Amino acid sequence: MQESRERILSALSEGPVTGPELADDLEISRAAVWKHIEELRDAGFEITSTGSGYEIESVPEFGGIAVEFGLEAPFEIEYHDSIGSTNARARGLATEGRENVVVLADEQTGGRGRLDREWSSPSGGLWLSILLRPTRPATHAPVYTLAAAVATARAVRETGVDARIKWPNDVLVEGRKLSGILTEMEGEADRISWLVVGIGINANVGTDRLPDREDVTSLQAEVGEVDRRNLTQTLITEFHELVHDEGEIVPAWRDLSATLDRRVRVETANGTVEGRAIDIEFPGSLVIETDGEETVVTVGDCTHLRASEGA
Ligand code: BT5
Numbered sequence: 235m236q237e238s239r240e241r242i243l244s245a246l247s248e249g250p251v252t253g254p255e256l257a258d259d260l261e262i263s264r265a266a267v268w269k270h271i272e273e274l275r276d277a278g279f280e281i282t283s284t285g286s287g288y289e290i291e292s293v294p295e296f297g298g299i300a301v302e303f304g305l306e307a308p309f310e311i312e313y314h315d316s317i318g319s320t321n322a323r324a325r326g327l328a329t330e331g332r333e334n335v336v337v338l339a340d341e342q343t344g345g346r347g348r349l350d351r352e353w354s355s356p357s358g359g360l361w362l363s364i365l366l367r368p369t370r371p372a373t374h375a376p377v378y379t380l381a382a383a384v385a386t387a388r389a390v391r392e393t394g395v396d397a398r399i400k401w402p403n404d405v406l407v408e409g410r411k412l413s414g415i416l417t418e419m420e421g422e423a424d425r426i427s428w429l430v431v432g433i434g435i436n437a438n439v440g441t442d443r444l445p446d447r448e449d450v451t452s453l454q455a456e457v458g459e460v461d462r463r464n465l466t467q468t469l470i471t472e473f474h475e476l477v478h479d480e481g482e483i484v485p486a487w488r489d490l491s492a493t494l495d496r497r498v499r500v501e502t503a504n505g506t507v508e509g510r511a512i513d514i515e516f517p518g519s520l521v522i523e524t525d526g527e528e529t530v531v532t533v534g535d536c537t538h539l540r541a542s543e544g545a
Pocket of ligand 1: 347451
């Protein structure tokens with residue numbers, strides 16, 4: 235966000251402030267202050283102007299500036315009413331050298347899951363991609379998927395749903411998929427160049443606009459309309475805090491897991507592994523026990539089996 239707009243918002247968040255005071259504090263002209271105020275009004279902020287100064291009466295329901303307003307994490311938000319895919323846009327920004335940007339959209343027309351699967355992203359959902367440049371080896375990338383899953387589960391739990399994480403990248407409510415995560419990166423073996431963590435949450439969308447399957451749900455279906463601005467801010471802040479407190483990620487994931495202690499079938503490039511999921515290991519591998527033998531899987535599609543199913 236432009237620095238002076240950010241400072242205007244921060245000054246306004248503390249109560250009424252006059253144009254001349256803002257101009258003095260920010261060392262910009264009164265005309266520039268007025269331009270920023272008009273820009274905020276255009277973005278949907280209701281700002282009144284009284285004898286005691288400008289005052290924010292209401293913040294828009296959603297959008298880039300609305301999410302940045304009061305966000306306690308150092309990210310710029312690039313908002314689109316509609317876009318092909320926020321991950322594709324974030325990858326584009328990465329090649330321009332950008333970092334610490336969140337691409338956020340109300341609707342995606344070409345949303346993607348893993349292995350280029352389609353991801354339904356109707357208007358009303360929460361579709362975002364976080365672009366980072368971590369100084370870490372490429373092998374650590376899966377920990378960002380874990381952190382995103384924990385952040386997502388924590389954020390949606392605040393709306394009242396009992397969200398749990400299915401390895402490696404789904405957030406479920408009573409076995410139904412509410413959210414999916416797609417992490418993409420580029421780098422050398424010893425260092426990540428950029429990393430894009432894409433998170434999709436079926437927020438204010440009816441299940442009639444989602445894939446026609448029993449095992450899909452939305453926040454609207456579970457608890458009714460939610461405050462997407464607040465949800466987005468909580469999600470980004472949780473994610474930011476987790477990636478800066480790495481020791482917390484795996485334990486937090488264990489606490490919120492729907493997969494541990496379950497019988498699972500995991501399809502990997504090297505075949506199928508079936509057994510009991512007994513643990514998760516840094517940076518994100520699942521440990522499966524089959525007849526007393528342990529197998530560690532790093533990538534794959536996981537199915538939860540009923541106790542009676544499988545070998
Ligand atoms: C995922 O893939 O779960 C990762 C989804 C990531 C989406 C976000 S949205 C923001 C960012 N921009 C993007 O373009 N992508 C990311 P996967 O585990 O492969 O699951 C995909 C499967 O989930 C599909 O094959 C469908 O069966 C199902 N599916 C599609 N849309 C869904 C939805 N909205 N909710 C639940 N399930 C869905």
